[in-house]
Amino acid sequence: MTTMGDEEGVREKKRRETRQRIVDAGLKLFGTNGYEATTLDAIAAEAAISRRTFFHYFKSKDEILISMQAGLGEQLSAALRAQPIDRRPLAALRAAMLGLVAPYSPESLLAIDRLMRSSETVQARKQASYIRDEAMVFTALREHWPDEPEPQMRLLASFAIATVRLSLDTFSREEGRRSLGTLLEESFDALEQLTRQT
Amino acid sequence: MTTMGDEEGVREKKRRETRQRIVDAGLKLFGTNGYEATTLDAIAAEAAISRRTFFHYFKSKDEILISMQAGLGEQLSAALRAQPIDRRPLAALRAAMLGLVAPYSPESLLAIDRLMRSSETVQARKQASYIRDEAMVFTALREHWPDEPEPQMRLLASFAIATVRLSLDTFSREEGRRSLGTLLEESFDALEQLTRQT
């Protein structure tokens, strides 16, 4: 070891860069030719790697797009665990979620969403990814509020993800007219109303 | 037209029978060799058709399994439209759903569920299929109770499907110890509790 500054060797750095090149290449080609029409050969060429190497970075073609929305489960879970225990889970969830959506730019959200809609298999994988997120949120809820009844926490986790899904959906349908935060609020309000009658 | 009895000609009959043979062949082979290890050639051979013909009946291999749970959206929508208008949507949904789950046998539910879990792509398609069901339920709700606010109906549709999903999940995890109906009730109760506090 020559210097002791960074913890990152040449290997990790190159790996990170290559991965990014693949994502960039994928998004670029998907954007111009469409998802289905873009072959892995084309992506590999654009990213200056061999076709075989691609599979050392992604398990499949759709994972390029799925990786864009990865981390939702982790982030939501972390945000939940950061909430005070004495707050009710539903209120905590509301606060946690509103804190998350801020950083994303409307343009990129719309672009990614359009791409995902263009392919059935990607769409399917996206939903599957939501289910994993839901499971993570459930675990976080369960650990942070162990005294709450399990069925309620399952439902709450499912509501959390459904809210993200529905909000993104409406956001995309309205082409970004209302902010994600607004739509999330609307969803939380709707939940409160839903059971208040009869 | 020789006789006027049935509306079904030889064509429709054969088609129906062939489709059933394919499903039977698929389930049989999936059950013994696993989903991934079963090739379309094997299924075609078992169903006594050519590989090419398979694709005139199903768009893809996973559709054999997906077709098992198809119809959820239609059935739920129909059951909702059959509910009295003056009933609150949530109460109507509860009644409609409980009426639906009765006919299914626990064994077949568990068997199909196990198969679906064995393949990632099938799992993903299943979730995508749930989303379509959710959209159908939303449409039915919207048409049947046009005065209810849209966000609430979106949420309710999402809750309906989530309930099915979570109940099937628990049902499978508990290997059928509690009935689907019981689990659905539990989920509805949980929803009522969820917003009642603070």
Added chain:
DNA sequence: AATATATATTGCACCGAGTGCAGAAATTTC
């Protein structure tokens, strides 16, 4: 009953995603 028309089945050639393997190239360790 014979013929015309529509639909179903099949074989064939083809494409692209994904995998296993084994060797070459690059990085880290000593």
Added chain:
DNA sequence: GAAATTTCTGCACTCGGTGCAATATATATT
């Protein structure tokens, strides 16, 4: 600088899925 590890690459292969054109079967027509 050599040895050990990890990464990259090419090659051959399997399998799912599609387009096309020919054949076989069912239906409609006279």
